[in-house]
Amino acid sequence: MKLPDLTELAVRNLRESLLRNSLTTVGISVGVASLVAMLSLGIGLQQLASRRLMKSGLFDTVVVTSRRDLHGFNREQERSGPAPGESRILDESTRLEITQIPNVTEAYPDIRFITELRYEDKPHLTTIAALPDSAKSTDAFDTVQGNFFSSDTAPEAILQKTFAEELLGRTPKPGLDETNVAELAAPLLGKELTMRYAQREAQSPSAIAKSASPNTVSPAKDDLSSAAYSVISREQKLKIVGIVDLDPESMRGPTRGRAFLPLGLAETLHVMQPTDLREISRAASSQPVYSSVSVHVKSPGQVQNVEDAIKKMGFNTFSILDASRSIQQFFKVLDVFLGIFGSLALAVAFIGIVNTLVMAILERRREIGIMKAIGASDSDVQRLFFAEAGAMGILGGVVGVALGWAIGQAINFGTNVYLKRQSFPPEHFWSVPWWLVLFAVLFSFLVSLAAGLYPARRAARLDPVQALRYE
Amino acid sequence: MKSIEGPIRNASVTESPANATPAIQVNQLCRHYRMGDTLIRAVDGVTLSVKAGEFVALLGTSGSGKSSVLNLIAGLDRPTSGSVIVQQRNLSELSRQDLARYRLHTVGMVFQSFNLIASMTLAENVELPMRFAEIDRGKRDDLVRGALTRVGLQARMNHRPSELSGGEQQRAALARALINRPQLLLADEPTGNLDSRTGTEIMNMIGEFNRQLGMTVVMVTHERALAERYAQRLIFLADGKLVRDESISAAIASNAIDRARTEEERR
Numbered sequence: 001m002k003l004p005d006l007t008e009l010a011v012r013n014l015r016e017s018l019l020r021n022s023l024t025t026v027g028i029s030v031g032v033a034s035l036v037a038m039l040s041l042g043i044g045l046q047q048l049a050s051r052r053l054m055k056s057g058l059f060d061t062v063v064v065t066s067r068r069d070l071h072g073f074n075r076e077q078e079r080s081g082p083a084p085g086e087s088r089i090l091d092e093s094t095r096l097e098i099t100q101i102p103n104v105t106e107a108y109p110d111i112r113f114i115t116e117l118r119y120e121d122k123p124h125l126t127t128i129a130a131l132p133d134s135a136k137s138t139d140a141f142d143t144v145q146g147n148f149f150s151s152d153t154a155p156e157a158i159l160q161k162t163f164a165e166e167l168l169g170r171t172p173k174p175g176l177d178e179t180n181v182a183e184l185a186a187p188l189l190g191k192e193l194t195m196r197y198a199q200r201e202a203q204s205p206s207a208i209a210k211s212a213s214p215n216t217v218s219p220a221k222d223d224l225s226s227a228a229y230s231v232i233s234r235e236q237k238l239k240i241v242g243i244v245d246l247d248p249e250s251m252r253g254p255t256r257g258r259a260f261l262p263l264g265l266a267e268t269l270h271v272m273q274p275t276d277l278r279e280i281s282r283a284a285s286s287q288p289v290y291s292s293v294s295v296h297v298k299s300p301g302q303v304q305n306v307e308d309a310i311k312k313m314g315f316n317t318f319s320i321l322d323a324s325r326s327i328q329q330f331f332k333v334l335d336v337f338l339g340i341f342g343s344l345a346l347a348v349a350f351i352g353i354v355n356t357l358v359m360a361i362l363e364r365r366r367e368i369g370i371m372k373a374i375g376a377s378d379s380d381v382q383r384l385f386f387a388e389a390g391a392m393g394i395l396g397g398v399v400g401v402a403l404g405w406a407i408g409q410a411i412n413f414g415t416n417v418y419l420k421r422q423s424f425p426p427e428h429f430w431s432v433p434w435w436l437v438l439f440a441v442l443f444s445f446l447v448s449l450a451a452g453l454y455p456a457r458r459a460a461r462l463d464p465v466q467a468l469r470y471e
Numbered sequence: 472m473k474s475i476e477g478p479i480r481n482a483s484v485t486e487s488p489a490n491a492t493p494a495i496q497v498n499q500l501c502r503h504y505r506m507g508d509t510l511i512r513a514v515d516g517v518t519l520s521v522k523a524g525e526f527v528a529l530l531g532t533s534g535s536g537k538s539s540v541l542n543l544i545a546g547l548d549r550p551t552s553g554s555v556i557v558q559q560r561n562l563s564e565l566s567r568q569d570l571a572r573y574r575l576h577t578v579g580m581v582f583q584s585f586n587l588i589a590s591m592t593l594a595e596n597v598e599l600p601m602r603f604a605e606i607d608r609g610k611r612d613d614l615v616r617g618a619l620t621r622v623g624l625q626a627r628m629n630h631r632p633s634e635l636s637g638g639e640q641q642r643a644a645l646a647r648a649l650i651n652r653p654q655l656l657l658a659d660e661p662t663g664n665l666d667s668r669t670g671t672e673i674m675n676m677i678g679e680f681n682r683q684l685g686m687t688v689v690m691v692t693h694e695r696a697l698a699e700r701y702a703q704r705l706i707f708l709a710d711g712k713l714v715r716d717e718s719i720s721a722a723i724a725s726n727a728i729d730r731a732r733t734e735e736e737r738r
């Protein structure tokens with residue numbers, strides 16, 4: 001029998017027992033809806049997590065360190081390659097070289113130092129980190145009270161919440177509710193801080209010669225061997241422009257600090273860095289040496305290539321791409337579990353289809369006998385029952401997807417109403433991608449065909465003589 | 472009754488009753504069933520042959536095995552032993568698929584209880600064998616209309632069987648049986664559920680199909696008078712065995728002798 005005839009007969013047969021077939025189809029729809037609802041929740045949560053993680057700037061960042069640092073992130077990297085002393089130095093020229101690597105959007109030095117900040121004449125010792133302009137678009141500064149830096153060289157500061165509390169003498173007691181950032185911002189925004197820091201200043205050759213002791217070994221002939229610098233105490237006035245609620249101990253690269261300066265400003269200050277002691281001859285030059293450089297890559301997918309390219313240049317690299325992979329794996333497992341729970345309802349629907357079709361065989365036993373007597377083959381009868389099961393599957397699948405989508409929208413709406421009441425921004429927890437729609441309908445179709453397998457075979461093997469005797 | 476025309480007239484079966492080639496050859500046919508510990512011999516060593524274009528009636532009392540023989544010839548059932556050879560094909564050796572194809576193209580069947588599908592209209596019932604035969608949809612409407620017109624049901628095409636009389640249902644069943652132009656028409660008690668006037672009407676149609684189209688007809692009946700009126704040969708079965716196989720003239724003569732003997736005995 002040709003497909004159009006098969007479909008036509010299947011549909012008209014389904015219409016004959018409308019109530020029973022409709023109820024079976026509703027059963028399939030509920031099963032598919034539950035599957036779609038569960039999977040779209042899993043996908044939605046995964047996308048939400050991915051969005052958040054992407055916005056955090058963690059997954060598209062590679063931290064580059066010199067192999068001259070004896071305690072790199074990766075000991076395996078330390079063991080391979082040249083000895084630390086012979087390794088390349090991480091300086092401005094190298095930073096520029098890294099920016100030329102394809103898919104690198106930005107490479108900036110990590111400037112971080114511990115120094116004294118004075119507020120209302122009271123000294124506070126703290127860690128200061130320099131932020132590039134691009135940090136503005138990461139989610140870390142989404143909830144900043146006040147503003148981000150007005151420019152990359154502006155004498156401005158953003159304070160971490162706990163440091164702001166310290167400045168105001170409001171250290172919260174354990175167990176009490178945390179202080180609202182907005183409350184801290186009001187008295188601090190626009191106020192002035194004084195930063196005292198150690199500035200590195202290159203010395204002239206005559207000054208070096210004068211200060212050399214008689215026992216000093218004669219310098220080698222290269223220009224850098226006799227270099228020197230002075231460490232001078234300086235002060236810089238900073239205006240507080242923002243307060244941000246960040247965890248200073250987190251792995252957020254440049255945001256590991258309790259007070260932040262614009263990167264451009266931090267670079268011009270020539271603040272003494274820990275590497276300056278080891279790279280004394282270079283630190284005195286106009287080209288500073290960096291302890292690490294953060295490299296932003298266009299997308300997490302490119303991180304591996306960029307890491308490889310930087311390693312080839314002779315540096316150690318670190319990214320948390322592996323952590324990202326673990327998260328992806330977690331969501332895959334979560335999806336499987338949600339899919340299994342969602343499929344339980346479909347399993348019930350499966351039994352419903354088998355029941356409906358077996359009942360149909362009993363009811364239509366004589367009809368099957370007649371069809372066989374007038375020339376229907378076993379495969380005609382089998383395909384007819386398959387077509388009926390498949391038609392219920394497709395219809396149930398389509399209705400189920402719509403139902404699942406509607407449930408998702410309703411829960412999304414309800415959750416966002418709740419989030420709004422709790423003063424959180426709205427989120428999209430639910431996602432029904434087009435492939436899930438196709439998958440759900442196809443899955444429903446295949447499950448229905450599988451359910452029709454036994455009844456269809458049974459109908460096909462029916463003895464026509466016995467079937468014709470059936471009243 | 473309308474004259475027979477259209478596709479049926481062009482049917483490939485045009486052999487006359489005189490043609491010696493048997494359309495159906497049944498050899499030592501047995502069909503045994505087991506019912507618990509009892510072996511039922513529904514058909515027990517029947518041998519017969521039917522020539523192409525012949526009209527044969529299978530007669531016998533209830534349980535004599537006549538319907539079982541018909542089902543075996545129709546390819547609805549398989550023999551326990553023996554063979555049914557139709558147009559040089561041994562039905563016992565055909566696969567299920569080939570047997571279905573044989574029922575679709577070679578055999579047309581009518582039943583006592585009409586066996587129309589209740590949920591379909593007459594047109595849909597008549598169209599059904601053409602769906603299985605994969606005949607183009609474009610041609611089917613005309614063929615259905617022609618077949619139903621031939622049996623005088625053109626005005627009832629869109630009625631369901633439950634809306635028709637028994638005679639009309641059997642006429643529709645005849646139209647369905649002939650729609651794929653079969654060579655054999657097998658009728659199982661075609662008038663069993665009809666009054667005598669409607670029964671005669673149906674038998675006239677079957678007789679006309681036999682005469683005009685040269686179709687081979689095997690009819691199961693327990694009505695001897697009906698068989699004598701329409702069939703060319705009567706085959707009597709009892710307890711699954713063939714007890715008598717005689718031409719209509721011999722049957723009528725023996726019937727007359729039987730009746731005379733009965734009359735004499737009564738006197």
